Amino acid sequence: MKVAIIGVTGYSGVELIRILLQHPKVEIVSIHSHSQNGQGIDDYLPHLKQLLSLPLEPIDPVKIMAQTELVFFATPSGISKEIATAFVEADFPVIDLSGDFRLKADGQYEKWYKNSSAPPDFLQTAHYGLADFYRKPTSKLIANPGCYATGTLVSLAPLVQKKIIEPTSIIVDAKSGLSGAGKNLSESSHFVNSNENMTLYKMNSHQHIPEIMQQLQKWNAEVPAIQFSTSLIPVTRGIFITSYARSSQKMTQEDVWHLYQDFYQEKYFVRIQEQESYPNLRQIIGSNFCDIGVAYNEVTNIITVVTVLDNLVKGAAGQAVQNLNHLAGWDEKTGLEMIPIYP
Amino acid sequence: MKVAIIGVTGYSGVELIRILLQHPKVEIVSIHSHSQNGQGIDDYLPHLKQLLSLPLEPIDPVKIMAQTELVFFATPSGISKEIATAFVEADFPVIDLSGDFRLKADGQYEKWYKNSSAPPDFLQTAHYGLADFYRKPTSKLIANPGCYATGTLVSLAPLVQKKIIEPTSIIVDAKSGLSGAGKNLSESSHFVNSNENMTLYKMNSHQHIPEIMQQLQKWNAEVPAIQFSTSLIPVTRGIFITSYARSSQKMTQEDVWHLYQDFYQEKYFVRIQEQESYPNLRQIIGSNFCDIGVAYNEVTNIITVVTVLDNLVKGAAGQAVQNLNHLAGWDEKTGLEMIPIYP
Amino acid sequence: MKVAIIGVTGYSGVELIRILLQHPKVEIVSIHSHSQNGQGIDDYLPHLKQLLSLPLEPIDPVKIMAQTELVFFATPSGISKEIATAFVEADFPVIDLSGDFRLKADGQYEKWYKNSSAPPDFLQTAHYGLADFYRKPTSKLIANPGCYATGTLVSLAPLVQKKIIEPTSIIVDAKSGLSGAGKNLSESSHFVNSNENMTLYKMNSHQHIPEIMQQLQKWNAEVPAIQFSTSLIPVTRGIFITSYARSSQKMTQEDVWHLYQDFYQEKYFVRIQEQESYPNLRQIIGSNFCDIGVAYNEVTNIITVVTVLDNLVKGAAGQAVQNLNHLAGWDEKTGLEMIPIYP
Amino acid sequence: MKVAIIGVTGYSGVELIRILLQHPKVEIVSIHSHSQNGQGIDDYLPHLKQLLSLPLEPIDPVKIMAQTELVFFATPSGISKEIATAFVEADFPVIDLSGDFRLKADGQYEKWYKNSSAPPDFLQTAHYGLADFYRKPTSKLIANPGCYATGTLVSLAPLVQKKIIEPTSIIVDAKSGLSGAGKNLSESSHFVNSNENMTLYKMNSHQHIPEIMQQLQKWNAEVPAIQFSTSLIPVTRGIFITSYARSSQKMTQEDVWHLYQDFYQEKYFVRIQEQESYPNLRQIIGSNFCDIGVAYNEVTNIITVVTVLDNLVKGAAGQAVQNLNHLAGWDEKTGLEMIPIYP
Structure with a gap:
């Protein structure tokens, strides 16, 4: 093609x-x-x-x-x-x-x-191309999701679709490397300002919030809003999202892990870590994978979901090619089996 | 002396x-x-x-x-x-x-x-020397608080002491630079493993949790537990803590800010940022300051508190000298007015 | 295979x-x-x-x-x-x-x-597999060159083979990222020691010196020794070598550039930059390329050669696969056309 | 004052x-x-x-x-x-x-x-205020030296003043952190461009070259030019200079070390390392020190001088205050005994 x-x-x-x-x-x-x-x-x-x-x-x-x-x-x-x-x-x-x-x-x-x-x-x-969820595009115009949106939606989908959390309890603490800020020069992407630093730059005001809410509410109309902030960490690539939500019923660490494991069984590009193990940013850099680890606090009922993805691959160009594969009717992995660059 | x-x-x-x-x-x-x-x-x-x-x-x-x-x-x-x-x-x-x-x-x-x-x-x-709160040591044996504990306690004190939050809603998302991991060689502090990376290393299991709980419950016995995780970010010094809690009553962004501003009025080493402004890690490095910014989500009632401190100064040696000053009866600022190293 | x-x-x-x-x-x-x-x-x-x-x-x-x-x-x-x-x-x-x-x-x-x-x-x-120079291995036992040796030899080959420099004037100032120091834990590869730092670690004592001299003397027996030091810079991958030698006759910037351009015309993996342009480390990371820029100081007759390569690819695994391709009789580019990871 | x-x-x-x-x-x-x-x-x-x-x-x-x-x-x-x-x-x-x-x-x-x-x-x-060499300003207008110039001159002074090197053999390979590039936004100081990178940015064309030559020729009129290039390394502060020159007579490693040790005996802010030991960048950050290590290659007669300084202190504000101290007749150390920030 x-x-x-x-x-x-x-x-x-x-x-x-x-x-x-x-x-x-x-x-x-x-x-x-x-x-x-x-x-x-x-x-x-x-x-x-x-x-x-x-x-x-x-x-x-x-x-x-x-x-x-x-x-x-x-x-x-x-x-x-x-x-x-x-x-x-x-x-x-x-x-x-x-x-x-x-x-x-x-x-x-x-x-x-x-x-x-x-x-x-x-x-x-336009077809909102959240590629691990929609394998048959409904339009030839595909809107490829934002990088934070992709990670946040993959992170929250099982909780929101299965309706096991309190609808107002979602908190998303998202961190991104500097390539997410683009190639335009700015104070926040000046090396001297971002090196050896961490900065929260958008408190409940990032432009990916509305596409996240649009999709979450499609999955579960009861979620009214989320707490969502974004910070810069001094790396070039990668998004590290820690999501929190409170379970509306008693669960165990194992229940939560099985929920994710089963939910993502058929989705190649979402890899669930072993129990009580959490992904690090480096393990997906350069690849189209989105890796997830989960935890459950038995006293507060808080579920924690740790999600990592490469903002330029799964969060941009990789997912775009995955959507191309869907549109063309090819295997979704075609051209996307890049090995993460490690170390 | x-x-x-x-x-x-x-x-x-x-x-x-x-x-x-x-x-x-x-x-x-x-x-x-x-x-x-x-x-x-x-x-x-x-x-x-x-x-x-x-x-x-x-x-x-x-x-x-x-x-x-x-x-x-x-x-x-x-x-x-x-x-x-x-x-x-x-x-x-x-x-x-x-x-x-x-x-x-x-x-x-x-x-x-x-x-x-x-x-x-x-x-x-032993006197638990949370130095901005206890200016008259009760013992000649001073237990200087841990770095995460210091930041977390300063971050949560107004909310917990004033009892304005739901007791089970506290979430602490703490990130630290590598000097916090000490000078002993380890896989997680090997440059190739930590550079260009972010890793969650202790999920609800960091040894500073019990001293945090001990102090929080002294302030408010109703808090049963907190969700607490710690991650490594690729910087040498500094702790960046994002704390979340749900207000038990409707508030405004301004209410929350005034609460912090008033609460820390007399504590020199805690600096509250302007409204809708959040501290970055670099602005306190090398100094004994702990800087704080706050936000309020009017839909979910979530309060977000962003707190930064230098783990080796306010989180260790600086607070130790502040405790020395208290013990000796000197002005608490003596020898501690180091200017942050910037850039 | x-x-x-x-x-x-x-x-x-x-x-x-x-x-x-x-x-x-x-x-x-x-x-x-x-x-x-x-x-x-x-x-x-x-x-x-x-x-x-x-x-x-x-x-x-x-x-x-x-x-x-x-x-x-x-x-x-x-x-x-x-x-x-x-x-x-x-x-x-x-x-x-x-x-x-x-x-x-x-x-x-x-x-x-x-x-x-x-x-x-x-x-x-054993066949010393400097793969851009020897395309027909003389043995089934291939000794793949060291990372510093590869970069240094590619950097100096035109000068030494063409005998246009003073034999005792060679100085190699080599800098490497930390992956070159290996995965074994050591003081020098501890994040806190290497981050925000630069350290010269071997002055005329690196173990790649003898293989460099062995090869240089094969090309030109008059070269008695080189000045060779290695430093660590705070990056994960990459070697940046600045080589200096004094021309034994008057030349121009353009002469030197043409020498390199012609010499490496047929070697796919060595890319000579435009005149008065120097490669940066990032432009070859993840790939098997070795990029070179040259300069000439018309007063002192010093030739400067700036050379970059990925120590794990061209300096190790990539060159090993290039040698495999040579041994198997395949096109030397087979499996080695990886695009550099940028940014 | x-x-x-x-x-x-x-x-x-x-x-x-x-x-x-x-x-x-x-x-x-x-x-x-x-x-x-x-x-x-x-x-x-x-x-x-x-x-x-x-x-x-x-x-x-x-x-x-x-x-x-x-x-x-x-x-x-x-x-x-x-x-x-x-x-x-x-x-x-x-x-x-x-x-x-x-x-x-x-x-x-x-x-x-x-x-x-x-x-x-x-x-x-105007008085060229190379503060470790001129303790009695000759004018109330003091031109504070450039950062690269300071390091290069301190690095070469013993060799040039004592006339023990070949006049055309000087090579200066200087590396700087990004704060040296200033706070103005530029492509080269954009985090994504400079992180995990090393870039040679001025080949024999840096504007500090003429002040270096002016001073070197004051010390020894026979030096006609130097080879001088500058690179950016991904750190915020610090200059790491490797200088090379060829001895015009046979010496030993120990001779060179004694030359430096004796020459800088009385200059507080220049610290000569132990023999066969080289300074790292971090050991002077935040301080007014300029630290030096030297080596001698007995085959090629090349002397190597490794010099580190903080570009914002010894290379700018610190030396300016040292000049103030000279001008005011105070001890040159007044206000300048800052301990390096380590780690």
């Missing part, structure tokens, strides 16, 4: 290149960027020398549709809602890694992204 | 040297270590060259009591419960940075430290 | 697994370790869960030779010189990643490794 | 505050900044809360001279050459941490800083 990537110079775009170059059924035919037109990608990104030498082309939907069979948008929020319309109207397959097509309810995008939304019917049509 | 330090080669001992060398009323007269007897401390620790050249002496209580007025123990747990007895019996002032004299209830030390405890009457006598 | 790996739990062994699992012509049939016999590798290394579940078996040469066609030794120095003999005597293919078969001259191994050497005839027979 | 600081929000300015707040003979009376006028410094820099609450004032030379006795400029290059003139003309003491008054030769500033220079007579008058 011939594909194009728009927005190829951001971290998700670069990771998409890494994954697709090793995908047995895909060929990257063209790459596109607003900002660096004409230059070879390997001039801009020297790690790609001898591996990919396509030029950064301007974005011409007609030409892209003529030459390829699917387009990825790895652009920042606010771009694909404008540019993807030409593709969507032509019923051309689009996988969008940004937040532009994720939120269905009226006014939500405007509220959280401080910007006008994509056309409402596109929002309704 | 002439003092001795026993266990001077561990990280807390080294930090004690740094602080005491700059303390205007204290002179380090002798330093002691089981393992490196005879060698000059500056041979062992080249950063001290020209600053301190005392030899590492064996531990001779009689000689130490003859030459000094107070002794610090910066030894690992399990040492001072044996060696400090000679000093305590002679009513000689001891400030112990280890866990050996912190737990009063019968069997607690045995349970959490897997070791026989100090003599029970010493445990009863 | 069916292969076995002996010494699979060290960093080079783990990396060999990562590469071979993705190699289209190789199957890992068995893995072996002295220390963890019986346990599944994925219990020991959770990142491999669902990817490789072979048990760690004891080392039985007869059984290994019956079941496989080639064996890798990824053991520390001192092991393969004992255990590999059974394989070598049976003329069974061995690729040894340790230093045991690299040094030919009498007494050199004893001097630098402080240990008795392998049998002298094996040392003479 | 009452002092003012202009340019207080950069890293050198912040470090100057840290040092001066602990200096027994100095009071910071006012702080000034172009950009943040009016705001309290502790609002801008939360680590200073309760420690310094002066407002950031505009720069009014008349008012500053009326209220203080000396002014520090911790501004970027290009500012003090304009603003300091008013002070210099009034013969008011100025210590300038920027590069504006360091270069004496005509056209040098223009060439290296791409900007018009300060008035030539001011350049001639």
Whole structure:
């Protein structure tokens, strides 16, 4: 399958290149960027020398549709809602890694992204591609979930779907490496500010909250809200989420573990740790895995779920390729069996 | 005042040297270590060259009591419960940075430290030196609190003392830099294992839990337990604690902030951030400050408290010197106005 | 081709697994370790869960030779010189990643490794597998070069082979990440000691010096010695080598660049940067590339060569697989076109 | 002594505050900044809360001279050459941490800083404050040396003054932490770009080269040039310089060590390591020390000098205070006996 990537110079775009170059059924035919037109990608990104030498082309939907069979948008929020319309109207397959097509309810995008939304019917049509849960996309326009949203939803799904927790008790303490903050320069991603530091940067205000709530409420309408904060830790890649919720009935450590083990039995990319064992961040870096460990406090009835994923793979480019595999009808593992980089 | 330090080669001992060398009323007269007897401390620790050249002496209580007025123990747990007895019996002032004299209830030390405890009457006598709360030590034997315990207690004190939260709702998500793991070599403190990583290492099983519970229940007997986990983040110094609890009544963000602001008005070393502002780890490194920011989720009634401290200063040597100041009747800030190292 | 790996739990062994699992012509049939016999590798290394579940078996040469066609030794120095003999005597293919078969001259191994050497005839027979230079192994016993040696030799080859420098003027200032120090716990690889630090650890005494000199003198007998020091920088992977030598005749920046460009034209894994451009460490991590930039100081006639490589890939497992490809007569790139992990 | 600081929000300015707040003979009376006028410094820099609450004032030379006795400029290059003139003309003491008054030769500033220079007579008058070498400033206008220049000059002084090396053989391989790159956002100081990386950023083109040459030639006119490159290593603070030069006569390791030991006998802030021992970066962080280890290669006659210093202390604010002490006639150690932060 011939594909194009728009927005190829951001971290998700670069990771998409890494994954697709090793995908047995895909060929990257063209790459596109607003900002660096004409230059070879390997001039801009020297790690790609001898591996990919396509030029950064301007974005011409007609030409892209003529030459390829699917387009990825790895652009920042606010771009694909404008540019993807030409593709969507032509019923051309689009996988969008940004937040532009994720939120269905009226006014939500405007509220959280401080910007006008994509056309409402596109929002309704778009398939929210939580790839381990939805293997048959309902639309050729796939909204790839956010990195925090992916980890949080995978972390909470068994508790919320099985309705075993108090609906107002969910607390999500999420930590991310700096690649999650993107390649744009900012105070918080300046080395001297983030090295040897940890900073809480969004208290109940991260833009992934509405897509998390939209999905949680689809699973269980009784959950009214979650406590959700995000911190930066001094690593390049990786998200480490500690989720807490209070069981509404007495359970045991073993009950909780079996719940997760059974729930994720058939989902290849979610690996449940052994009992009383918790994943570390490094064990999934570079791969499409999301690893989980669980605990239960028998006095307070608090369930703790520790979840790790690579924000650029499972939280972005990897899940996008998993959605591509679903859309194309290939095995979902195709091109995604990368071994984690360890050490 | 002439003092001795026993266990001077561990990280807390080294930090004690740094602080005491700059303390205007204290002179380090002798330093002691089981393992490196005879060698000059500056041979062992080249950063001290020209600053301190005392030899590492064996531990001779009689000689130490003859030459000094107070002794610090910066030894690992399990040492001072044996060696400090000679000093305590002679009513000689001891400030112990280890866990050996912190737990009063019968069997607690045995349970959490897997070791026989100090003599029970010493445990009863010992003053638990939570220095911002207790300015008049009740004993010449001071048990300096643990680093996680200090941060957790300062973080929760207003909520627990004022009884405004549901007693079973407390969750403490604590992260520490690697110096907290000590200078002994271990898998978890091997650079390749901890760099670019985050690891949850003790789920409801850290040995600081009992001293936290002992103090919380002193403040409010209704709190039966807390959910408490500890993770390692790839920094050298610093503890970042996110505490959660559910308010038992409706409040506002502002109410919570005023509660903390008023509560800590008179405590110099606890600095409450501006409203809707949260401390980062770096802003206290090298200093005796403990900085706090608070939030309130109006849907779930969850209060979030973000607390940062330097595990080697406020969490160990700094608080020990603050206790020394209390014991000696000096201003508690004496020798402790170190400016945080920033950047 | 069916292969076995002996010494699979060290960093080079783990990396060999990562590469071979993705190699289209190789199957890992068995893995072996002295220390963890019986346990599944994925219990020991959770990142491999669902990817490789072979048990760690004891080392039985007869059984290994019956079941496989080639064996890798990824053991520390001192092991393969004992255990590999059974394989070598049976003329069974061995690729040894340790230093045991690299040094030919009498007494050199004893001097630098402080240990008795392998049998002298094996040392003479062994093929020193500097894989970008020797594409036809002269023996089934391949001594895979050391990580510093690989980078240093690639860095200096054009200067030494073309005899354009003063023979006593070579200075190699080599820096390595901590994975180069291995998985054994040590003071220098303790996070608190190596984080935020840089340490020179071997001044003209690193055990890779003799294999570098052996090869340099093969290329140019006039080079009597080099100045060679190694430092640790706080990263997990990667070697950054700055080499200096004084040109014996006047040259220009452009002359030096063309020398390197031409010299490495046909060597796929050595990538010469654009003129006046220098590689950074990150651009090769996870890949088998060795990237080089050069400069010339027109006043002092000093040539500077900046060389980067991943110590675990090009400096160990990757080069070992490149040697396997040479030995098997496959394209040297087979299984080695991994894209660098960036960011 | 009452002092003012202009340019207080950069890293050198912040470090100057840290040092001066602990200096027994100095009071910071006012702080000034172009950009943040009016705001309290502790609002801008939360680590200073309760420690310094002066407002950031505009720069009014008349008012500053009326209220203080000396002014520090911790501004970027290009500012003090304009603003300091008013002070210099009034013969008011100025210590300038920027590069504006360091270069004496005509056209040098223009060439290296791409900007018009300060008035030539001011350049001639200014005292180049290499504080360990010049204890009696020759002017009230002190040009504080650059961080790389300080380390390089201290590293080479014995070799160059004693004329024991070949004049064209000097090679300086300098590595710096990211605080050396300043607080301005840039690609090279973006966490994701610098973490887990090492990058050579200026090959024979760093703006500290001319001040190094100016001083080296003052010591020994025969040195025509040096090979000088600078790299970034992923730490916040610290400079690690490896200098090489070829001895023009046969020496021994011990000769070289005695040369350094004797040369620096009387210079408190330069600490020579034991023989065959090399300083690590961490042993001087936070202090005004510059630590040195030396080696000699008996085959190639190459002398290696390993030098470490804290770029913000000895390389900036600390040396500035040392110059203040010289100017005021105080002991040079006054306020500068900070213990290195370790670990």
